[in-house]
Amino acid sequence: MHYRFALLGCGHIGKKHAALAARYGSLVAVGDLLPEKARVLADSWNVPAYTNLTDMLLETNPDIVLICSPNGLHARHAIEALQAGCHVLCEKPMALRVQDAEAMIQTAKSFNKRLFIVKQNRFNPPVEWVKQQLEAKRFGKLLGFQLNAFWNRTTAYFTESAWKGSLELDGGPLFTQFSHFVDLLYWYLGELKTVHFAQSENLLHENSIEFEDQGIAILEFMSGIRGSIHYSINAFDHNMEGSLSLFGEKGTVKIGGTYLNKLEYLALPGAERPDLPESPVNEYQGYTGSSSHHHLVYEAMLRSLSDPAYPFIKPEEARHSVQIIEAIYAQMGNRNRYYE
Template sequence: MNAIQFSVIGFGRIGQRHAKIIQEYSHSELVSVVDVNTKQFDSINSLGLDCITYESIVVFLDEDKGNSEIVTIATPNGFHAEYAIKLLEHGYHVLIEKPMALSEEEAKLIIKAEKESNKKVFVVKQNRYSPPSVWMRNMVESGLIGDTLMVQVNCYWNRDARYYKVSDWKGTKDLDGGALFTQFSHFVDIMYWVFGDIKEPKAIVKNYTHSDLVDFDDSGFAQFEFENGGMGSINYSTSCWDKNMESSITIVGTKGSFKVGGQYMNEVEYCHIQGYEMPELPATNPPNDYGPYKGSAANHHYVFENIVDVLNGKEEPMATSFDGMKVVSIIERIYKSAGFTK
């Protein structure tokens, strides 16, 4: 199998994780990392990386000259679409961290550039690899749960000054986008992956505990129906004191009910389904550890393994650009219904 050459744009916490996984995987090679803040490169030695550094995407595009096959984009959210389109136009495949973009319109422009360039767009949806997520999708697709009647997604996390003070783009509407984009889009993705698209959302969005963040949200409720039948809701907050509380999804079907919960949808907490005995699932990987706060499951290595297999013609993408666009669309429609965005 051919080794795939990667470069990484955006060398913060997530970009550094991308770079380390790429270098350590036997079928990928790290060519370069790019960041406008050159202080980020101080971490290269401690991470054990061997790569070129560039101070901007402009310099990268001028000097890389096709040495990289695919570029991962781990910049602030507001740059995802612009950089993805530019890289596609220069002949690179791209991997875009969540969210794919901050509007459906931007996401569609990425898909247009993908088709015109004949390159591939991958999107990071690492929670799809967690055993409870795979189990949940199989339960619904197989019909064991019967018809889906109700779906409730609860995401209650902590993101306080310890999170927002470390970067000037976090908590801004133009570069961050909102809690549903930055904190909870992975869980919106799991809902979409299992139950499909939504319609007619009605939502309330508030900022209760982050008064220093202008025009930003930390809590909200959304209700909607699914295109495939049944109704659902998303309840979220980043205002939990000190630490994350839970990320869960509860399903009521005509043949039974179940709940996948824990801090990041990492365990099946309840399962009672007609004629079904709950198996023991493989353990979920621990959450990404950012010191004072935790993220979603540490499954990024599966994302890169899938990309390498796809580019070698061995697999189909776990998550496509269309999937990324639909998740952005769901979040945008929820925000619009609440009057948070126009």
């Protein structure tokens, strides 16, 4: 089937989605709250520009709506598109609150439409390989984990867009920069049981963001596995590390690099170290982001639409990363105190 795509949100990631929509179907419209951003992207693809989602849905009748708007608007926009009879592919994070994620899931069910969430890091070769070893129980009983996420985001990054740095629309580093990392904790370890400890601070961005720029947390999952998260957007000059280490009774592994894109360490008796390609990364103006595997997300989504039995990330799974982040931030308390 040839799908008609409409895009909401014409920022950096929206431009990538516009190209993919044209590659895998037809891009029929783009929209953004800022008229000039919508017009520029629309002109480059020779499609109409909108500043209102309702009008775009009514006038272009798309099959799939791509949600790339500010984080805090994802739920509202996804729900409206689902209610209009469209499938939805929503960028991360799914939402900033679990109750909003639940509302998205229930709306998709009520209107018999599919809701997909972008989780492209699951397609990273080392990430997929470790998942296969976990499913085969090659590491034995897991004993613990360590997640490190050390990137660089300057004051200029936050001031280039009105919504970046906003507690209400951005949500914070765990939502905007590191939700893909948190997603792998659920994918590998299962449901969260509790957050034992969480603390954060804002040291370099006091006048540009309404939340923390670094933090630590200790988590326990229902499986009994405990571990910690250490994250920061204060790495000097450029992104430094994005890694996840798993410690098992029969083996240890570290997925590292800057974007969980390298198999950095492996001690697993009987297993040959795989020769895995290094994942490309998303290049933006002045900074880089997670792995550039969005084309694999599109291919999996379209295959799932034609064959519902084909496994794809269910929105219920994506909800768990929102739950984990929400629980960490709840333990931290008032993160807005740095801006007051």
